[in-house]
Amino acid sequence: MMSNSSNKDALNVVLKKDKKLNMQKLPDRILQIIDELIDQYYEDDRYNRPWIIGFSGGKDSTVLLTLVWLALIKIKEDNPNAELKRQVYVVCNDTMVENPVIEEYVTTVLQTIQKAAKEQQLPIIVKTTTPQIEDTFWCCVIGKGYPVPNNSFRFCTERMKIKPTSTFIANQITADGEAIIFIGTRLAESQQRAKSIQKNETKGHRLAKHPLNPNTYIYAPIKELMLEEVWYIINAFPSPWGFDNQILFKIYMDASADDYECPTIVTNDSHRSCGQSRFGCWICTVVKEDKSQNNILYNKLAA
Numbered sequence: 001m002m003s004n005s006s007n008k009d010a011l012n013v014v015l016k017k018d019k020k021l022n023m024q025k026l027p028d029r030i031l032q033i034i035d036e037l038i039d040q041y042y043e044d045d046r047y048n049r050p051w052i053i054g055f056s057g058g059k060d061s062t063v064l065l066t067l068v069w070l071a072l073i074k075i076k077e078d079n080p081n082a083e084l085k086r087q088v089y090v091v092c093n094d095t096m097v098e099n100p101v102i103e104e105y106v107t108t109v110l111q112t113i114q115k116a117a118k119e120q121q122l123p124i125i126v127k128t129t130t131p132q133i134e135d136t137f138w139c140c141v142i143g144k145g146y147p148v149p150n151n152s153f154r155f156c157t158e159r160m161k162i163k164p165t166s167t168f169i170a171n172q173i174t175a176d177g178e179a180i181i182f183i184g185t186r187l188a189e190s191q192q193r194a195k196s197i198q199k200n201e202t203k204g205h206r207l208a209k210h211p212l213n214p215n216t217y218i219y220a221p222i223k224e225l226m227l228e229e230v231w232y233i234i235n236a237f238p239s240p241w242g243f244d245n246q247i248l249f250k251i252y253m254d255a256s257a258d259d260y261e262c263p264t265i266v267t268n269d270s271h272r273s274c275g276q277s278r279f280g281c282w283i284c285t286v287v288k289e290d291k292s293q294n295n296i297l298y299n300k301l302a303a
């Protein structure tokens, strides 16, 4: 995992770049991903399999959605009369105990995405999932008397994050037959993440079969991107839904914890670990000290 100082070095390098890029000026590696997405969108499949993007508002899912968005725009530009039949769901889970700074940010971003998608006539639909009442943090801890989450009894990730998203995916598959889940995982993030991606891959195939859910496929379009490229896209290229990406950049600059989010989408049976994150719950008791929230608070007070 990248240290915080090298994380910030990477951010500073990309900040110095030209901020007025257009799509043609994107590096070949990034254009290649967009071309691959276009190719995948055109794939002739029985069900017009919907794309489901797990969106946390963090840098990787923001970049993933940015590239998908650009691919859709390019399809429309190349074929103005083409009907974009395949739906793209942007699914964000709200645990109902989110870090308030992040919650405010994510809510605004999601509203902006939905509005811009409608204006640009893109088949993008925003969905927010929440835990069932009996699975919420307060119901479990106060109502059922569970101990607060800890490393040996961490009921929260499964109930508050994974289950709501999995239910949405299962319902979608019931309705559409099959679905492709897009994940913003990158090989360079950590060895564990790299292993998790490679475990299900079939050489030469873009899509991997989901190891647990039938009729579900996994696609990790940005898996080859390095951290510098992720920040490059966020800082040098305007958000296609018209949001100010500098707000996201500032959230990361203000937080100092290692960048790790509790998963909302399960891609294998071992990918259920959790840790501290600027995109985590404010009640999180799994970590002794939440450096991320401390830094956000410190920076707010110092401002």
Ligand code: SF4
Pocket: 095, 149, 154, 156, 157, 160, 161, 262, 274, 275, 280, 281, 283, 284, 285, 286
């Ligand atoms: S951030 Fe903490 S409380 Fe929230 S789901 Fe992850 S481990 Fe549980």
